[in-house]
Amino acid sequence: MACFLVPAAEAVITTVASKVMQSKESAPETVHISLDGSTVTEAVKTPFSKKLKWLNNLLWGGSALLAFEHVWHGEVVPWFPFLSAASNPSDAAEMLHEMSTAGVTMAVLVTVVWCGMLAVSNVIENRAVKSAALLPSSK
Amino acid sequence: MTLLTTVFAAIICTIIWYRNAPKSQMKIGILCWMYWGASLMWLVDAVFEYAEIHDEYFTPAPIDMLNDFYLGLSVVALGLIIWLVILLAKDPKGVVKSVLFKKKI
Structure with a gap:
């Protein structure tokens, strides 16, 4: 009914957070890495604000396509109050219930997947740095 | 079926992105x-x-x-339209700019 509004609201918050972080972040850390296990290159670490943008993209992209689905099903309309369920109290209650169950679960799942991506990217980054440290050319 | 269609679109786009990354300027990552965002949300649905x-x-019937x-x-078509608009607006290859401006001979 309007479940996409919950991830969209989270997207607004994370977008603001990433903009604030980006403005406060210092110069990215320079490290020596090895991408292929044989040569060492100098690179800068991806800052957290950029990683937060991954979450923004997932949330905004998903919310936009889900909003289209709701338009398709006539749940989002181009006139006030824009949500067909908001026009009567019983439908509004059902809509709020759906937002608090499916909507919140959507936002949580996307965030959990992003946390997984963060963990995997950290492992890959650390492996690349360690691999460079083991190569003789890095000494 | 909507979930399945979007998941396949996400998988195909990810493969195309990986094949051409990191040099590609086509911004396939947006797709x-x-x-993937929509697939995760429809999975919950x-x-x-x-x-x-x-x-x-x-x-299902x-x-x-x-x-x-x-x-x-x-949904896939809408995603492609959004991607196309962003690609043309950001114009990473400078194609639109080269159409708009002609070099003086």
């Missing part, structure tokens, strides 16, 4: 984020629907499947 109607979820597939294709 990946959009389709599917789980909630399954909890409500149980086994019926896996035996052909007309419902067709309608959902039609919706899925429309």
Whole structure:
């Protein structure tokens, strides 16, 4: 009914957070890495604000396509109050219930997947740095 | 069916992104984020629907499947349009700029 509004609201918050972080972040850390296990290159670490943008993209992209689905099903309309369920109290209650169950679960799942991506990217980054440290050319 | 269509679109876009990364300027990543985000959200929708109607979820009426597939294709098309607009607006290869400006001979 309007479940996409919950991830969209989270997207607004994370977008603001990433903009604030980006403005406060210092110069990215320079490290020596090895991408292929044989040569060492100098690179800068991806800052957290950029990683937060991954979450923004997932949330905004998903919310936009889900909003289209709701338009398709006539749940989002181009006139006030824009949500067909908001026009009567019983439908509004059902809509709020759906937002608090499916909507919140959507936002949580996307965030959990992003946390997984963060963990995997950290492992890959650390492996690349360690691999460079083991190569003789890095000494 | 909408979920399945979006998941396939997400997988195809991710493969294309990986094949051409990191040199590609086509911004395929935008499509990946959009389709994966929508897939995750529709997965939640599917789980909630399954909890409500149980086994019926896996035996939809052909007309419902067709309608959902039609919706899925429309969603994929909308994603492609959004990507195209962003690509042309950001113009990473400078193609639009070169059309708008002609070098003085």
